[in-house]
Amino acid sequence: MNDMRMTERGVDSKNIKMKARKVQVFYGTNHAIKDVDVDIEDKTVTAFIGPSGCGKSTFLRCLNRMNDTIDICRVEGEITLDGEDIYDRKVDPVQLRAKVGMVFQKPNPFPKSIYDNVAYGPRIHGLARGKAELDEIVEKSLRRAAIWNEVKDRLDAPGTGLSGGQQQRLCIARAIATGPEVLLMDEPCSALDPIATAQVEELIDELRERFSVVIVTHSMQQAARVSQKTAFFHLGNLVEYGETSKIFTNPDDPRTESYITGRIG
Amino acid sequence: MPLLWLFVIVLALGALGFVLGRQRAIASAGGDARQLHSLPNYYGSNVAILTVVPALMVLAVWLILQPMVIQARVTSLIPEAAIEQIGSRSLVMSDVRRVAEGLDTAVAAGALSEAETRGLSTDETDVRARLGEVGVALGGAVTPEVLAAALRYRALDHTADTLRSGLVIVLAALGLAYGYLRTRQEFRARNSVERAILALLMLASTLAILTTVGIVFSMLFETFNFFELYPWREFFFGLEWRPSFEGGSDLGLIPLLWGTLYISIIALLVSVPIGLFAAIYMAEYAGKRFRAVAKPLIEVLAGIPTIVYGLFALITVGPLLRDYFAQPLGLGTSSSSVMTAGVVMGIMLIPFVSSLSDDIINAVPQSLRDGSYGLGATQSETVRQVILPAALPGIVGAILLAASRAIGETMIVVLGAGAAAALSLNPFEAMTTVTVKIVGQLTGDTNFESPEALVAFALGLTLFVITLGLNVLALYIVRKYREQYE
Ligand SMILES: Nc1ncnc2c1ncn2[C@@H]1O[C@H](COP(=O)(O)OP(=O)(O)O)[C@@H](O)[C@H]1O
Numbered sequence A: 001m002n003d004m005r006m007t008e009r010g011v012d013s014k015n016i017k018m019k020a021r022k023v024q025v026f027y028g029t030n031h032a033i034k035d036v037d038v039d040i041e042d043k044t045v046t047a048f049i050g051p052s053g054c055g056k057s058t059f060l061r062c063l064n065r066m067n068d069t070i071d072i073c074r075v076e077g078e079i080t081l082d083g084e085d086i087y088d089r090k091v092d093p094v095q096l097r098a099k100v101g102m103v104f105q106k107p108n109p110f111p112k113s114i115y116d117n118v119a120y121g122p123r124i125h126g127l128a129r130g131k132a133e134l135d136e137i138v139e140k141s142l143r144r145a146a147i148w149n150e151v152k153d154r155l156d157a158p159g160t161g162l163s164g165g166q167q168q169r170l171c172i173a174r175a176i177a178t179g180p181e182v183l184l185m186d187e188p189c190s191a192l193d194p195i196a197t198a199q200v201e202e203l204i205d206e207l208r209e210r211f212s213v214v215i216v217t218h219s220m221q222q223a224a225r226v227s228q229k230t231a232f233f234h235l236g237n238l239v240e241y242g243e244t245s246k247i248f249t250n251p252d253d254p255r256t257e258s259y260i261t262g263r264i265g
Numbered sequence B: 001m002p003l004l005w006l007f008v009i010v011l012a013l014g015a016l017g018f019v020l021g022r023q024r025a026i027a028s029a030g031g032d033a034r035q036l037h038s039l040p041n042y043y044g045s046n047v048a049i050l051t052v053v054p055a056l057m058v059l060a061v062w063l064i065l066q067p068m069v070i071q072a073r074v075t076s077l078i079p080e081a082a083i084e085q086i087g088s089r090s091l092v093m094s095d096v097r098r099v100a101e102g103l104d105t106a107v108a109a110g111a112l113s114e115a116e117t118r119g120l121s122t123d124e125t126d127v128r129a130r131l132g133e134v135g136v137a138l139g140g141a142v143t144p145e146v147l148a149a150a151l152r153y154r155a156l157d158h159t160a161d162t163l164r165s166g167l168v169i170v171l172a173a174l175g176l177a178y179g180y181l182r183t184r185q186e187f188r189a190r191n192s193v194e195r196a197i198l199a200l201l202m203l204a205s206t207l208a209i210l211t212t213v214g215i216v217f218s219m220l221f222e223t224f225n226f227f228e229l230y231p232w233r234e235f236f237f238g239l240e241w242r243p244s245f246e247g248g249s250d251l252g253l254i255p256l257l258w259g260t261l262y263i264s265i266i267a268l269l270v271s272v273p274i275g276l277f278a279a280i281y282m283a284e285y286a287g288k289r290f291r292a293v294a295k296p297l298i299e300v301l302a303g304i305p306t307i308v309y310g311l312f313a314l315i316t317v318g319p320l321l322r323d324y325f326a327q328p329l330g331l332g333t334s335s336s337s338v339m340t341a342g343v344v345m346g347i348m349l350i351p352f353v354s355s356l357s358d359d360i361i362n363a364v365p366q367s368l369r370d371g372s373y374g375l376g377a378t379q380s381e382t383v384r385q386v387i388l389p390a391a392l393p394g395i396v397g398a399i400l401l402a403a404s405r406a407i408g409e410t411m412i413v414v415l416g417a418g419a420a421a422a423l424s425l426n427p428f429e430a431m432t433t434v435t436v437k438i439v440g441q442l443t444g445d446t447n448f449e450s451p452e453a454l455v456a457f458a459l460g461l462t463l464f465v466i467t468l469g470l471n472v473l474a475l476y477i478v479r480k481y482r483e484q485y486e
């Protein structure tokens, strides 16, 4: 089955959605990301793997300028979305984040109702013209996040009252509702149990039909299961980037091989 | 034996017990401390606790009971006639005590010998003059009855002191011996020290609770007395506050309560928006360096005594409001007004509201902010739609706490709003509050049998119930809010 997916992959992975060139990130004097070049393809799941502290989250947060909220963080180099530099002065980071959505490690539903959680983004960006349209967006997002059936009878209940796995899918629905083109996920399953993890992984595979997904994971099995492209980071460097099948079966770099076989962690 | 010496002796015995207990424990383990059940210091502490604690507890109880017992035995010596002459029994007894203490001072200073003192009689000596020589001033001449009672008082007191010292030292010694004999290798000294510490902590919290209960009961008692003299309906629903010490006063709560609420509401209208916005700025927008300077500055503001704010109201804010608002608008000519007190009290509460809200806003998890920014929300959208709703219960709690402070405030009201009770809507009129009237009714010559003085306790209890209610509500809300984030 894995093989079938790999053959499909070649077909729809030509279109480059985001491109990073010579990206450097500094936290004060700490050089956290060094010279990273990556092409994120459209309608593809790209996995970032690597040992803890190697800069995966940092790099992911560059892609929607979430690092702007950290005072001491400085980003250099060029990152484009559809050919447009996202660090250009013209670009409003707030608008950018509506297009490049993000799901975090720990589920973080707002202390509002399930409905209001999902409607949050559409309301801020004025995506719906009326109540009916907003209802539709909420339902569609919850359906795509595979949680509609579980919550449709209690949309007014607080989002914080759901189980961990449900909360994380609610957060995914919330991110989908703003209609992003790229979805960034930072270890979205690390706080979930195996069943919830399986549900979210299945969901990620479906999300690929509509947009590109970038997922940080510390589980190599997960990277192998859900992604088509894999980037291996080590000590702030991008060591190797390519087809997931190749990275996991026949990596070029000895460091990648050591990590995958469990010798560096 | 003076109390201090007794105390030192008990502590010294305790220290001795510690050393002995420790040594015995180590010796019982054949010199190898690792063979003991507990660390050697625990054995020492155990003996020290057994030595000191029971002895000091008995001492404390004795100190409370001794004056009561002696007084009860001495009072019978004073004839009813003498009591009527002076006024009340307690006044006579305080005379007796003063004379007795005066004699002690005189003996200590060498002005009188012990034997001379016992043989004193009012016929031969002017006791007042003799005591005056050693610096003990008495209000009037000493009557024979009082002198006799004082002598008896002294005698009893001395006997009791001796008994007390003996008992306490014996108890300490017994405790030491008991603890020492129990010290063996397998004795669980660690556990028994643990129990002693637990008992100490429980004692402290019981005392705290008991004092609160005591305060409430004393107020309740006086309030009952008040309602026996004055109908409760007229107190709770009376619209007039006109005390007169010749009797026939109107003691209606409503005007005072209205003044309290009016001033508190104005204070909250000033302090809540400013304090809250300041807190939002501090928590969400301000840079590290600005916060490092501004936060302590605001907290200094919270440490200013309220009387200083009162002066500010009296000298600056009051005349300012009168000249620029009240007079041009034709609303009054008084510089003392509800508005003055309310505004200044509001200023006083700003740091209170802002530092509480700041803590609450900071407690909102960063992940919620990230979630909101990650969806493309701006900073103020995030504050309005995520952070404030998340912090709301806590902020409501903070506001209620501020309200209960405003209700209890006195100094600013006296200096800012005056002391005249009034029931009016005009914010530029002088008014007063419950607290001010409590002070007013109890200062000066008061006769604690009149409703005009006792009303203060009814007012105090009312205030206590109101602020207690607010605090309970605030704590409940704050607790619910905490639960929301584990
Ligand atoms: N907010 C921050 N402030 C300062 N340094 C940070 C911050 N976040 C991450 N870093 C540093 O950047 C490096 C990369 O961290 P991170 O991107 O979180 O790694 P990963 O997600 O791969 O575990 C680490 O050395 C970390 O200490």
Ligand SMILES: [Mg+2]
Pocket (backbone or CB within 6 Å): A056, A057, A058, A186
């Ligand atoms: Mg990380």
